Amino acid sequence: xxxxxxxxxxxxxxxxxxxxxxxxxxxxxxxxxxxxxxxxxxxxxxxxxxxxxxxxxxxxxxxxxxxxxxxxxxxxxxxxxxxxxxxxxxxxxxxxxxxxxxxxxxxxxxxxxxxxxxxxxxxxxxxxxxxxxxxxxxxxxxxxxxxxxxxxxxxxxxxxxxxxxxxxxxxxxxxxxxxxxxxxxxxxxxxxxxxxxxxxxxxxxxxxxxxxxxxxxxxxxxxxxxxxxxxxxxxxxxxxxxxxxxxxxxxxxxxxxxxxxxxxxxxxxxxxxxxxxxxxxxxxxxxxxxxxxxxxxxxxxxxxxxxxxxxxxxxxxxxxxxxxxxxxxxxxxxxxxxxxxxxxxxxxxxxxxxxxxxxxxxxxxxxxxxxxxxxxxxxxxxxxxxxxxxxxx
Ligand code: ATP
Ligand code: MG
Numbered sequence: 396x397x398x399x400x401x402x403x404x405x406x407x408x409x410x411x412x413x414x415x416x417x418x419x420x421x422x423x424x425x426x427x428x429x430x431x432x433x434x435x436x437x438x439x440x441x442x443x444x445x446x447x448x449x450x451x452x453x454x455x456x457x458x459x460x461x462x463x464x465x466x467x468x469x470x471x472x473x474x475x476x477x478x479x480x481x482x483x484x485x486x487x488x489x490x491x492x493x494x495x496x497x498x499x500x501x502x503x504x505x506x507x508x509x510x511x512x513x514x515x516x517x518x519x520x521x522x523x524x525x526x527x528x529x530x531x532x533x534x535x536x537x538x539x540x541x542x543x544x545x546x547x548x549x550x551x552x553x554x555x556x557x558x559x560x561x562x563x564x565x566x567x568x569x570x571x572x573x574x575x576x577x578x579x580x581x582x583x584x585x586x587x588x589x590x591x592x593x594x595x596x597x598x599x600x601x602x603x604x605x606x607x608x609x610x611x612x613x614x615x616x617x618x619x620x621x622x623x624x625x626x627x628x629x630x631x632x633x634x635x636x637x638x639x640x641x642x643x644x645x646x647x648x649x650x651x652x653x654x655x656x657x658x659x660x661x662x663x664x665x666x667x668x669x670x671x672x673x674x675x676x677x678x679x680x681x682x683x684x685x686x687x688x689x690x691x692x693x694x695x696x697x698x699x700x701x702x703x704x705x706x707x708x709x710x711x712x713x714x715x716x717x718x719x720x721x722x723x724x725x726x727x728x729x730x731x732x733x734x735x736x737x738x739x740x741x742x743x744x745x746x747x748x749x750x751x752x753x754x755x756x757x758x759x760x761x762x763x764x765x766x767x768x769x770x771x772x773x774x775x776x777x778x779x780x781x782x783x784x785x786x787x788x
Contacts, residue, residue: 396495397455397473400462401559402445405469405567420570420598421445421467427632428461431788441553442511448476459563464630466596467573468565472549480556482516486529489550492558493530493537503540504548506530511553522550569598571632576600577710578673579682580665581636583619583738586684586713588627588730589721593712594682595631602634602676603786604669606641611745616738621784626730628788637672638782641665643773645745651765654747658692659754660763661745662701668777670705680708686716691750700754 404421422438422445429436434453439446447462455473462471477488493500508522517525526548527539551557579591581603595601605620617638624636641664648660669681685693692701702709713721725731 396475396492398449398476399474399557400447400458401472401474401557402447402462402468403470403472403562403565404445404467405565406569417467417570417573418445420572421465424465424467424570424572424632425462428465429458432457432461434458446474463563463565465570466566466568466598466630467570469567470565471563472559473561473563475558477556477558480512480515480552482525485550485552485556485558486526488556489526489530489548489558490533492560493534493548496560497546500534500536502545503538503543504530504546505539505541505544506548506550509549509551511551515552522552526550566596566630568596571595571598572600574598574600575679576602576677577680577682578669578676578678579603580669580684581605581620581624582684583616583623583734583736584684585718585725585731585734586686586689586721587682588623588684588734589724589728590682590684590710590712591627592630592724592728592730594710595627600634601627601631601682602637602673602678604637604639604672606639606665606668608642608645609640611642611645613738619733619736619738621786622733623730624784624786625788626728626733628786630728633785633787635676636784636786638784639668639672639777640780641777644770644777647766647769647773649745652762655749655751656754656759656762657745657747658750659697659700659759662692662697663704663759663763664774666701666709667704668774670707671778672781673707678707680710681705682710682712684713684721685711686713686718686721689718691752694752696753696755697751700756700759703756 418440422440425447426438435450437448437450459471462468475488475492477484506523506526508519510519531537546560548560574597577594577599579601581587581591591601603624607617628634644664645661648657652660673681685698688694691697722731725734
């Protein structure tokens, strides 16, 4: 029944002169996402709205599911599209729409019309009034409620006629690519994929880095991170995942530094490496899944210590979220089931029984000097052996 979708966009962060940049990015992202769906589509923007028209047969559920993952979309309205917009055809189509879409006709409704074609036989208020009468005639169970209808039937008369009454919620946010790029520290846990999702939803393109510690972390653990990245890519589009071999650095920290400071020092090296990769890839910030107080390395004092080594802004979208709230988002975006698979992550291998919860920066700095002789070469090896994986949805 639906040959097109009207795409309503959410907040337009870039108003005025730059608005077209937002719309063009959204159109491109829609085209890109629909490439992986069955069928051919034509995406166009017209007077502040975006239309997706199907040129061939297509799979409705697949298309809606692809559209509902595109950031910047507030709502998706499946539209009946009529090439022939003479009044009789519009009436017939509108009756068909109500007849097929609403099994139970016991509801209140209102017909709203928008007429872009000023030569049409009726004005917008007339279209609303006349179609209301046509529908009441055909379906006597219907009731009109102009103030608070349960169904709003919209008729737009443009080059073609459009009829729609349904609105499927989109993910909101801003189109990917309208806000620069950031480097996500992606582990195999629950939090970092959610953090990446939230930042990407603001229009930020992602790159990601994963610190791998073979043989302490298995190939399965790395595969799990790639799987998570792939699930994220359904929202963010393709991105690069940098895999850094962290074993040697981790071992050196383990051998030379106080064990209760292990996690903090390790996190500081992760941030340093992530920042270097970020700068090389023209990223404007780092993203982590940290949340105040969640674990010893995420107290305010610990965050102070990890933050100190970076000069780029570190975005922590989950900073004030409870774990349960994070879990709910990860379920919604479908990363949860993969995140809870039991493959060890590189931080759990070397965790101390009693990690410091209130680390003192000057103490940590002093402990790190014990690595002075070896760390330069180790960092160089880590960069030289970096693996880059192209993640696609
Ligand atoms: P997550 O669920 O995201 O793994 P977590 O609760 O396990 O988080 P930590 O292990 O303290 O918390 O990690 C805090 C943040 O540091 C993570 O959210 C992630 O951004 C980053 N991080 C931790 N381990 C790694 C890793 N092996 N590779 C890349 N980033 C990591
Ligand atoms: Mg973790």
